[in-house]
Amino acid sequence: MADTALPIPLQSPLTDAADRLAAATRASQGAVRLAELPFLAQVDVRLDAKGAAADAVGLALDLQLPLEPNTVVRAGELTALWLGPDEWLVVGPPGSQKDLQSRIRGAAGEEPVSVTDVSAQRTTLLVAGPRARDLLAHGCPLDLHPRTFEPGRCAQTTLARAQIVLVAREEPRAGFWVLVRSSFAGYLTDWLLDAAAEWTA
Known part of the structure; x- marks a missing residue:
């Protein structure tokens, strides 16, 4: 018998947050840029x-x-x-x-x-813009000064008590990747949006 089941489309853990991330990016007028990079x-x-x-x-x-x-x-x-x-x-x-x-x-x-x-284990958040380091510093215990955590560096650390892998991207103005477990992605997104209110309000 032919399999009539339709394939289930992939769905990111942050599908419902895309509009909020885009709105915060617009409201910051370039200070911070927040987005999900799903399915890497x-x-x-x-x-x-x-x-x-x-x-x-x-x-x-x-x-x-x-x-x-x-x-x-x-x-x-x-x-x-x-x-x-x-x-x-x-x-x-x-x-x-x-x-x-x-x-x-x-x-x-x-x-x-x-x-x-381990692709399904984590999703990736992009945090970029001139205030990206300031935003991450609100909840990350690392010294994120460019002299210490320069582009081309990565670390397993925490952000707002969630375990992450933080990557300082090397491309100009590329900002940071925040690799977070899918089960914590919604929580961390809410935290980032709240912490970014300083530039998006």
Whole structure:
């Protein structure tokens, strides 16, 4: 019998918040820009940073895995975040997770490697604009001064008590990625909108 079930369209945990984020961005008159970047591919990779697999995976992705703690490497549409001495998060465009997993596993060959698709675990909030650092500083314990947390840095930290991965983007005026668990995305969005009231009221 033919399967007559219609495919369920993907729905972001912040679908209902898109209008509020856009309204806050407009109201701030350029001071802050808030948006969700839904469905980014996120693949967690664990391997020996000094082993042959690390170089092979870098060549397969055309993206060297960063070896310096809390740094980011970007090439084309892919970004690799250092999460630990043997752990990275590879972020790519929506829908690319299966291809990324295949390329990483194929490159590693017989070398020990763990490759896990964690795309559904988190969503990504964009926080940009001249006041982005001030906004994040309201609830993040890190020193976010540009001399300390400069573009190209990342950290596992908290924002308003929610666990996040914070990424300072390298592109001009690109701001920050806030990678947050889907179950906390609504709470964190409400917090950001409230904290941004200083510039959106």
